[in-house]
Amino acid sequence: xxxxxxxxxxxxxAEEALYGPDGFFLRPEGPAGHFRTSxxxxxxxxxxxxxxxxxxxxxxxxxAELAFVDVxxxxxxxxxxxxRALPPQVAPRARAYAVERAPRxxxxxxxxxxxxxxxxxxxxxxxxxxxxxxxxxxxxxxxxPAGVPRLxxxxxxxxxxxxxxxxxxxxxxxxxxxxxxxxPGFRAExxxxxxxxxxxxxxxxxxxxAVAVDYHHARVARPGFGTLTGFRDGxxxxxxxxxxxxxxxxxxxxxxxxxxxxxxSQRAALGALGVFGGRPPLSLATxxxxxxxxxxxxxxxxxxxxxxxxxxxxxxxxQPVGVAARGLLVDVADDExx
Numbered sequence: 649x650x651x652x653x654x655x656x657x658x659x660x661x662a663e664e665a666l667y668g669p670d671g672f673f674l675r676p677e678g679p680a681g682h683f684r685t686s687x688x689x690x691x692x693x694x695x696x697x698x699x700x701x702x703x704x705x706x707x708x709x710x711x712a713e714l715a716f717v718d719v720x721x722x723x724x725x726x727x728x729x730x731x732r733a734l735p736p737q738v739a740p741r742a743r744a745y746a747v748e749r750a751p752r753x754x755x756x757x758x759x760x761x762x763x764x765x766x767x768x769x770x771x772x773x774x775x776x777x778x779x780x781x782x783x784x785x786x787x788x789x790x791x792x793p794a795g796v797p798r799l800x801x802x803x804x805x806x807x808x809x810x811x812x813x814x815x816x817x818x819x820x821x822x823x824x825x826x827x828x829x830x831x832p833g834f835r836a837e838x839x840x841x842x843x844x845x846x847x848x849x850x851x852x853x854x855x856x857x858a859v860a861v862d863y864h865h866a867r868v869a870r871p872g873f874g875t876l877t878g879f880r881d882g883x884x885x886x887x888x889x890x891x892x893x894x895x896x897x898x899x900x901x902x903x904x905x906x907x908x909x910x911x912x913s914q915r916a917a918l919g920a921l922g923v924f925g926g927r928p929p930l931s932l933a934t935x936x937x938x939x940x941x942x943x944x945x946x947x948x949x950x951x952x953x954x955x956x957x958x959x960x961x962x963x964x965x966x967q968p969v970g971v972a973a974r975g976l977l978v979d980v981a982d983d984e985x986x
Contacts, residue, residue: 655801655809658876659841661889662785667749670891673783674750685779686861686914686959687726690949694729696921700977701730701774702738704857707971708772714741715773715856719849720780721746724756724763731760745771767852775849775858781899782862784845787838788874789814789822795830797822806888814838825903826870835874839900846904846965855970857977861914864901864963871898901963909967912977914953915960920977923950 666672686693705714718727727746734742744761745768746752752763762768767775789797792810797819799811814822818838822828826836850858865871878885878893887895901911954960966977 655803655807655811657787657799657811658802658889659785659787659838661802661804662895665889665891666783666785666895668891671749672891672894673748685722686953686962687722687729687778689952689959691729691733692923692949693918693953694726695733696918696923697726697774697776698730698733699921700776700857700859701742702735703976704774704971705738705741707857707976708855710741711772712741713743713772714738715768715771715775716742716744717747717767717771717773717775717852718744719747719767719775719777720783721748723750723753724748724761726776726778727761728756728758731758767849769852770854771852771856772854773856775853775856777846777849777858777860777862779862781842781846781860781901781904782896783894784842785895786841786897787814787818788876789818789828789836789838791828791830791832791834793832795832797828797836800835802889804888804890806886806890821903825867825900834872836870837874837876837897837900839903842899843904847906850906850967850969853969856968857971857973858967858969859977860899860901860904860965860967861962862899862901862965863961864899866902867900870900899963901965905965906967908973909965910973912964912966913960914962914964915956917964917966917977918950918954918960923953 664671667674701716716727716730721727724746727744731739731742731744742760746761746763747767749765788800790800790810792798796813799814801809801811818840821838821840822836825839828834828836846860875898876887876895878887878895880893885893889895905911952959968976
């Protein structure tokens with residue numbers, strides 16, 4: 649039942665507001681109509697992911713079918729970009745899966761792309777989730793006047809009230825990953841559903857690499873009042889679960905991490921994949937002015953993707969599955985950081 653008079657947990661409310669029959673992410677304009685991700689910032693991003701897919705291909709021994717699984721695919725922008733960027737020796741073996749609940753866009757006619765509402769199982773290759781986990785709905789707790797964390801209930805108009813204490817499982821997660829001081833008003837987002845969603849996505853791979861990219865925070869520096877917010881028409885707005893806006897919250901990627909995972913910044917990861925924001929040499933302006941202008945434009949795009957205080961601070965959670973991580977990303981990124 650919907651209506652401003654009905655209060656329910658944020659997880660239930662956000663699930664319907666984002667993915668229900670009139671949900672935000674099922675709108676024709678797609679996410680790109682309301683906010684800009686790394687995918688939309690520059691084709692350099694898809695090029696870098698394609699290079700990572702090629703490294704995974706080599707580590708897997710060049711399988712007959714190489715999967716690229718784009719989780720939270722939006723309207724397929726990253727999927728199509730990665731396929732376009734693959735070299736001739738890899739492209740014929742590639743098969744892409746765009747995982748998204750919205751219908752397949754009419755313009756996305758590449759037969760190598762399978763449009764699906766769920767993550768495929770048993771594939772070999774690269775699973776890549778760009779800004780997916782931040783839209784996996786979760787519940788929120790707030791410390792009441794007695795110092796006790798309680799679930800936050802929300803109506804469709806955004807009005808909040810405090811409800812019961814969280815379940816034992818949620819309380820255990822809170823104690824381990826986001827302990828709150830017993831002071832009224834402190835809030836936390838209960839990340840268990842995201843941990844479970846990421847673990848299920850990783851399990852879907854037979855062999856390969858799983859990567860989650862998102863804005864995040866670590867246990868040593870969790871925000872005191874949570875991170876839930878909304879986005880509409882390119883601007884941040886009050887989070888209201890009525891389907892009119894995106895509902896998003898930073899991800900506790902450290903809690904999502906499984907054994908063997910590595911967490912690094914987007915700046916380091918893209919640097920390891922050849923994306924740098926350095927200015928092209930001025931000598932090029934003399935010898936080839938047109939090439940200099942093109943290189944300058946690409947340098948600007950690379951700078952946006954790797955900027956400190958911006959997209960460069962995004963976290964990359966890197967999880968190898970049945971392959972050695974060396975040479976894929978992490979050790980190369982470590983070298984770039986030195």
